[in-house]
Amino acid sequence: MGCGVPLLVPGLRRKRRDGDQRAVSRANHPSQAGDMVVVELTNKLHTEGVVIHWHGIRQFGTPWADGTASISQCAITLERPLFTGGHILLPWALWNAKISRIVRISDSGRGRWEERAIPLRRRFDLLLSDWWHQSVHHQEVGLSSKPFRWIGEPQTLLINGRGQYNCSLAAHYSNSSSSQCRLRGSEQCAPHILHVLPNKIYRLRIASTTALASLNLAIGNHKMVVVEADGNYVQPFAVDDLDIYSGESYSVLITTNQDPSNNYWLSVGVRGREPKTPQGLTILNYHPNSASKLPASSPPVTPLWSDYNHSKSFTNKIFASMGSPKPPRNYDRRITLLNTQNKLNGYTKWAINNISLTLPPTPYLGSIKHGLRNAFNQKNPPESFSNDYDVMKPPVNPNTTTGDGVYMLGMNTTVDIILQNANALSANVSEIHPWHLHGHDFWVLGYGEGKFSTKDEKKLNLKNPPLKNTAVIFPYGWTALRFVADNPGAWAFHCHIEPHLHMGMGVVFAEGIQHLNRIPLEALACGLTGKMLMTANNHN
Ligand SMILES: O=C1O[C@H]([C@@H](O)CO)C(O)=C1O
16 A cells, blocks of 8 residues: 555554553544554455555564565454554654755756745645556456456546546547536546645645556646655755656645646656556646636646656656765675566566565565474575676566565665666567565665666765665666665565566565564464464464
């Protein structure tokens, strides 16, 4: 589940550090950094297990609440509740920040900067998603079939769950036969409108929970100043549009300094894949204009889907703000992960160093803690790939194998990950993959073209690399990450494109599990750990 999950839900208890635990009513008591939040979840779905992943929350000391079935815990099944809790760290603190913060703002590129106090309460949360009108089960069956059936592109892009389908916000500008959405609020395609006052500064917190689409977001006539990425402050920079990949989040500041007699479009469009999906639209509605007054000009045009230089230029502007923690200067271990599309007995897969991930029935956290060596392959997966592999060409031998091994990391060691992209199965195709790490933030040390080599080493940014939890690899490129394995647990690291994860595009890291005192029984009650518990009970 994505970053914008409203945490203040019925059944939620908040535990203060001082031990005062009480029911929290909706919305009035936003959580604060350091709070222990306990969410009681009951699954009433008849046919599916459920887990919640608190994307961006690192779960220090509570790795069993990370919400990754088969990795951190057992899935919650019909009517079996699980109490999940976690310390709410920086991202959540930012999400609820009410304080003013001094931010340096550029004056639309003219090079002067000024300092202003930003009242952060003026803010909008924009949750971006992509919508297929077919069911997810149908998609899953296609992906796991021979011949393979790809899910295709989404039919609709959604902003806060609202998008255009039967009627169109932009019909006024296009030759489309669909009717114009009238913005009365009752139509299916009526958007969530952003009501603003002239001459104010607003913070937009943007998170992408798309299953596939890489997106570009722009607001007609308005610059955006990026101030935060994945819950960490960055050096502010101004842009006309921003790229956001699945699993990422940003905060931007906008100043409502345009002609107040107009409204303005906010548009979202597809990047990196040939777009077959109309733009997602909403309106910046300047007070006191009517929200249904259409903007004077047409919606901002999304940059050409294949203009990767545009995307790279945005990504390369992201640096940590002053005072952010710096990475250790040296690494203890470097793992290079080659991303390839492969075949396995006629099925289409994605593989990392030629292993396509399959998850075992017993979650790693419990099986490692209790030394159940039969639960998964005890051999570490490969640290790298063959030197003579040509990343610019389709694989010479496209066949892959599956595996469920884990990269066992030394507690508190510094780990470098080089994500290496390659050509997919078809010639001249290499795709974007946003990689998301659980349990940690990582420093993004750099991006580059082709195969990573020792000469690229000197170009890595150890001075002010941004801290993120999701980072993209560009087609035919590499991305270098560094993190400290300081959080006891078993952690997924995977492509955030859902069908790609389904097809095996991920790995698992584990560190320091012996340091954990006790794993709650609810997280162990399945697979071999479940059996172990039953045997222990029978002996008692
Ligand atoms: O995993 C994928 O499969 C398809 C295509 O490569 C084969 O149909 C696609 O676009 C993906 O991202």
